Each structure stands twice: as structure tokens, then as C-alpha cells.
Amino acid sequence: MPFARVNGVNLAYELHGTGDPLVLIHGAQSDRSIFANLLPDFVDQFQILVFDQRGSGQSEKPDIEYTMGMIADDTAALMDHLDFSPTHVYGVSMGGMIAQELAIRHGAAVRSLVLGCTTPGGPQAVSLEGGAIQNSHSTAALSAEERGRALAETAFTKGYVEQHPELIPALIEARKKQPLDPVGFARRMRAAYAHNTFDRLSQITCPTLVITGKDDALIAWENSQLLAEHIAGSELVILEPAGHVFWVEQPAQSREAILTFLQKQRS
Numbered sequence: 001m002p003f004a005r006v007n008g009v010n011l012a013y014e015l016h017g018t019g020d021p022l023v024l025i026h027g028a029q030s031d032r033s034i035f036a037n038l039l040p041d042f043v044d045q046f047q048i049l050v051f052d053q054r055g056s057g058q059s060e061k062p063d064i065e066y067t068m069g070m071i072a073d074d075t076a077a078l079m080d081h082l083d084f085s086p087t088h089v090y091g092v093s094m095g096g097m098i099a100q101e102l103a104i105r106h107g108a109a110v111r112s113l114v115l116g117c118t119t120p121g122g123p124q125a126v127s128l129e130g131g132a133i134q135n136s137h138s139t140a141a142l143s144a145e146e147r148g149r150a151l152a153e154t155a156f157t158k159g160y161v162e163q164h165p166e167l168i169p170a171l172i173e174a175r176k177k178q179p180l181d182p183v184g185f186a187r188r189m190r191a192a193y194a195h196n197t198f199d200r201l202s203q204i205t206c207p208t209l210v211i212t213g214k215d216d217a218l219i220a221w222e223n224s225q226l227l228a229e230h231i232a233g234s235e236l237v238i239l240e241p242a243g244h245v246f247w248v249e250q251p252a253q254s255r256e257a258i259l260t261f262l263q264k265q266r267s
Contacts, residue, residue: 001014001058003059004081004082006077007070007073007077008062009054009059009062009074011051011054011059011078012032012058013032013049013050013051013078013082014032014049014051015047015049015082016043016048017039017043017044017045017046017047017048018043018046018047019045019046019047020045020087020266021046021084021085021087021088022042022046022049022087022089023048023050023075023087023088023089023090024038024049024050024090024095025089025095025099026056026092026093026094026095028094028137028188028189029056029137029151029180029185029188030056031053031057031058032050032051032057033057034092035048035050041259042259045259045262045266046088046262049079049082049087051075051078053075053098054070054071054074055181055183055184055185056185057178061183061187063187064187065190066187066190066191067194068097068098068100068101068192068194068195069101069105070191071098071191072101072102072106073106075098075102076102076106076109079109080109085106085108085110086108086109086111087110087111088110088111088112088114088262089110089111089113089114090113090114091113091114091116092116092247093116093118093218093219093244094188094191094195095116096116096118097118097119097121099113099114099118100115100120100197100201100204100227103206104197104200104203107203107204107205107206110206111206111265112207112208112261112262113207113208114208114209114211114261115211115224115227116246116247117212117213117216117218117219117245118212118219118223119195119219119220119224119226120195120197120201120223120227121194121196121197121198122199124226125198125223125226126219128192128193128218128219133154133218133219135150135153135154136150136151136153136154137189137218138150139182139185139189141182144172144173144176147175147180148168148169148171148172148174149171149172151171152167152171153168154243154244155243155244156249157242157243160249198230201230201231202230202231202232204231204232207261207264207265208231208233208234209234209235209237209257209258210224210227210228210231210236211246211254211258212237212239213239213240213244213245213246214238214239214240215241215242216242216243216244217243217244218243219244225238239253239254239257242254
């Protein structure tokens with residue numbers, strides 16, 4: 001597994017495929033492995049960079065204050081290290097927050113932007129606090145069983161969970177194999193709750209697709225609507241039925257929407 005030292009931390013990363021560069025940015029309690037099922041849809045057309053952000057996966061987890069801007073700067077530094085810009089960027093959940101900051105702070109490095117199941121934050125958005133995310137993304141000490149079940153029941157629609165009885169055991173087993181680092185995860189969640197790009201969304205000038213599930217219990221779909229309304233020229237796709245992990249519940253529709261958008265932006 002290759003590592004790159006950027007901004008004082010070692011980041012684990014992987015490169016896959018050939019073609020135009022595409023960076024995938026994962027969410028708060030996941031790591032680069034969350035994109036394993038997505039890679040086959042893109043590797044024949046794009047060279048893909050996936051990586052573990054600071055505080056997650058195999059990357060370093062310093063016990064300092066994190067911000068979305070800091071992690072966006074990490075991402076830009078990793079891209080520079082790999083000579084991987086300008087690039088298409090696809091961020092989901094907290095990864096979409098990071099992607100917004102990346103496009104604002106390092107606009108010349110971002111060719112196009114896909115924002116999945118995410119939010120601009122701030123008082124105008126539907127708040128993350130007080131909702132389902134408090135259970136599935138709690139920073140309290142939870143067992144693998146408690147965390148896996150909570151994630152399944154909040155990140156997916158009830159119908160999908162009922163149709164896929166293997167889902168909860170799989171999430172529990174995954175968390176047993178790779179427990180969350182309490183320090184890194186707590187720092188990441190504090191950064192997510194503090195995220196706010198609302199007043200700066202006009203600074204995102206690259207082509208942008210905003211996509212989410214209508215039944216998202218973690219980050220309300222209205223937040224995606226808000227992003228699309230304030231990023232000039234952006235496209236909005238709302239899938240249903242689909243929860244937070246829309247690309248799993250609606251794989252064909254999400255694949256078509258994202259690939260169609262990215263293909264229009266290719267050089």
C-alpha cells in the first residue's frame with residue numbers, strides 16, 4: 001500500500017484505471033474501501049485516485065483540530081504529489097463537504113464536481129445535529145454490533161434493509177474487522193458539524209452535479225436542493241426510493257447520471 005506524506009500526515013492511497021483523472025472522496029466513518037463497488041463503473045474511462053483521509057483508514061490520525069478546509073488542502077497536496085490535476089472530483093457525504101472546499105480553495109485543480117448526499121452546512125441548511133446521524137455516527141464507545149446496525153438502519157431505506165437481510169451482518173462484520181479509531185473519528189465529526197460553505201458556494205465555478213436519495217435520513221435531500229440552487233449552472237438529480245447510500249440502492253440510475261455528467265466534461 002503506497003503512502004504519501006503531505007501537510008505533515010501520511011495518507012494511504014490507491015490508483016486504478018486509465019484515462020482522465022478522477023478523485024473519489026469518502027465520508028465520515030468510511031475509508032477508501034467504500035468505493036470498491038463503484039470502481040468497475042469508472043476504471044475503463046478514468047484513472048481513479050482513492051485515499052484515506054486524515055483520521056480514517058490506514059492514514060495517520062493526529063489528535064488535533066480538523067476542518068473541512070484542512071482535509072481539502074490535504075487532498076490538493078496529495079493531488080499535487082501525484083501530478084493528478086486538474087481532475088474530476090466525486091465526494092459523498094462528508095466527502096462532498098470536502099469536495100466543496102476543494103473546489104473553492106483550489107478551483108484550478110478541479111475540472112468538474114459531483115456532490116453526493118451532502119450539505120453546504122450553516123444555518124440555512126437542514127442541520128445534521130439532532131437527527132438520525134446522532135445514532136449511526138455517535139462518537140460514543142459503541143460495539144461493532146451497535147454501530148453496524150445503526151448505520152444500516154439510518155443509511156438505507158427500510159425497504160432496502162428488509163430486502164437485503166445480509167446487510168446488517170455484513171456491516172457488523174466490517175466494523176469488527178476495522179474498528180473506528182475513536183480519536184480520528186471524533187475529530188472528523190467535529191469538523192463535519194462545523195462545516196459551512198453556504199456563503200461561498202458562488203465561488204464554485206466548475207461544472208457541478210448534485211445527486212442524492214430522496215429518503216436520506218442522515219443528510220436531508222433538501223440540502224442537495226440548496227446546493228444546486230446556489231452553485232451556478234449545476235444539475236440536480238434526486239433518486240427514489242434511495243437513502244444516504246444512493247449508489248447502492250439505485251446503482252443503475254446513479255451510474256447513468258454520474259457517468260453521463262462526467263463524460264460531458266471529459267477532454
